[in-house]
């Protein structure tokens with residue numbers, strides 16, 4: 001069993017080929033609580049994302065820690081950030097998950113706080129009005145809707161801030177509009193960011209108390225989950 005280490009495992013799964021039988025199979029991998037949460041989603045596509053994300057979460061945690069996928073249980077902080085409430089002796093399993101149309105992803109660590117965000121590039125959503133909800137005034141001035149880079153710039157900022165809000169565990173309670181997000185973040189955080197194919201942007205923010213993170217990427221098909 002690995003002790004606390006700066007290693008982060010990032011698991012990414014495409015969801016666009018999950019048909020009805022595959023969706024049904026993913027649901028069998030969920031706990032009763034997760035199935036109830038699943039059933040509360042009204043839209044079929046949100047149910048697929050929920051089942052895929054939480055089945056992947058169990059798979060990703062069990063790939064790192066010696067606990068069966070079905071045996072994990074979870075608790076959450078005051079802002080809704082979940083974390084495992086069980087695990088092998090001496091280990092401190094942590095994770096963060098994200099879902100967006102077409103993709104789910106989970107980052108797993110041992111003893112390190114982290115936040116992961118994936119967004120689908122959507123020109124209809126990328127507007128200055130929307131950016132006002134999360135960008136600092138000085139960041140807003142760098143966003144030019146007439147630029148061919150606008151959508152990329154918009155989602156780079158969005159995913160960075162969302163990942164930071166998730167890493168701190170504060171979620172929406174973090175005043176992201178007051179933060180100016182340079183390429184290097186002030187404080188004990190490391191930023192990784194990338195395009196996941198042509199339609200998605202992702203950002204991962206990791207606490208650096210154990211040194212620079214070693215990031216291992218795993219891309220997996222839904223059929224590989226057990």
Ligand SMILES: CC(C)(COP(=O)(O)OP(=O)(O)OC[C@H]1O[C@@H](n2cnc3c(N)ncnc32)[C@H](O)[C@@H]1OP(=O)(O)O)[C@@H](O)C(=O)NCCC(=O)NCCS
Nearest residue numbers: 079080081097098099117134158161162166169170171172
């Ligand atoms: C809950 C929140 C943390 C992310 O929600 P979201 O947009 O649905 O994003 P994601 O799919 O990336 O993440 C959802 C998952 O984060 C986890 N999560 C929930 N609360 C969290 C918190 N406080 N901190 C970290 N992770 C949290 C959960 O696992 C959740 O999935 P689940 O509900 O299926 O268990 C919250 O910050 C939010 O709603 N943000 C969107 C607000 C926005 O406008 N952002 C603009 C750019 S900053």
